[in-house]
Amino acid sequence: MSNKALIIVDYSFDFIDDSGKLTCGKPGQEIETFITQRIKNYHNQQEIFFLMDLHYENDKFHPESKLFPNHNIHQTPGRELYGEVGRLYNSIKDQMNVHYLDKTRYDSFYGTPLDSLLRERQINDIEIVGVCTDICILHTAVSAYNLGYNITIPIRGVASFNQDGHQWALSHFKNSLGAKVED
Ligand code: ZN
Numbered sequence: 001m002s003n004k005a006l007i008i009v010d011y012s013f014d015f016i017d018d019s020g021k022l023t024c025g026k027p028g029q030e031i032e033t034f035i036t037q038r039i040k041n042y043h044n045q046q047e048i049f050f051l052m053d054l055h056y057e058n059d060k061f062h063p064e065s066k067l068f069p070n071h072n073i074h075q076t077p078g079r080e081l082y083g084e085v086g087r088l089y090n091s092i093k094d095q096m097n098v099h100y101l102d103k104t105r106y107d108s109f110y111g112t113p114l115d116s117l118l119r120e121r122q123i124n125d126i127e128i129v130g131v132c133t134d135i136c137i138l139h140t141a142v143s144a145y146n147l148g149y150n151i152t153i154p155i156r157g158v159a160s161f162n163q164d165g166h167q168w169a170l171s172h173f174k175n176s177l178g179a180k181v182e183d
Contacts, residue, residue, distance in 0.1 A: 134165030
């Protein structure tokens with residue numbers, strides 16, 4: 001079997017719950033079951049990476065502070081993995097093939113060991129799920145493309161608060177990044 005990895009981006013309470021600080025709302029909640037299924041599909045034999053946005057309260061030097069309200073703040077409940085995905089993570093997190101990485105930018109590769117960890121494991125094929133399709137998924141997919149990975153993005157595994165942005169990003173993944181964008 002070729003080595004593959006599942007990358008779950010920013011599936012936190014703040015990004016998904018109705019009361020989250022920067023929520024995708026219903027579209028984000030609707031991908032919960034699909035992501036859970038994908039994790040179950042991978043967790044026995046392949047690598048899983050949870051990437052999670054990290055911010056500090058009132059960090060005026062962070063570029064997002066001019067763009068968005070405070071979200072995913074260090075050591076707050078808003079930064080915890082949401083719902084069933086969080087419960088499943090808690091049950092598998094001690095496995096050697098399950099990884100949790102903090103990220104501080106949209107791009108899951110920027111300033112994180114993700115690329116090294118994938119290369120050490122000879123993984124060339126990655127599947128990306130989570131939110132938001134047109135922000136963190138987009139920036140992560142662009143880096144993956146530049147780094148030479150084969151990318152799969154399941155339509156039912158990504159969501160955004162912006163439906164136009166969501167649709168545009170899906171076509172960009174397919175037409176400009178050569179990603180497999182599938183149902
Ligand atoms: Zn952020």
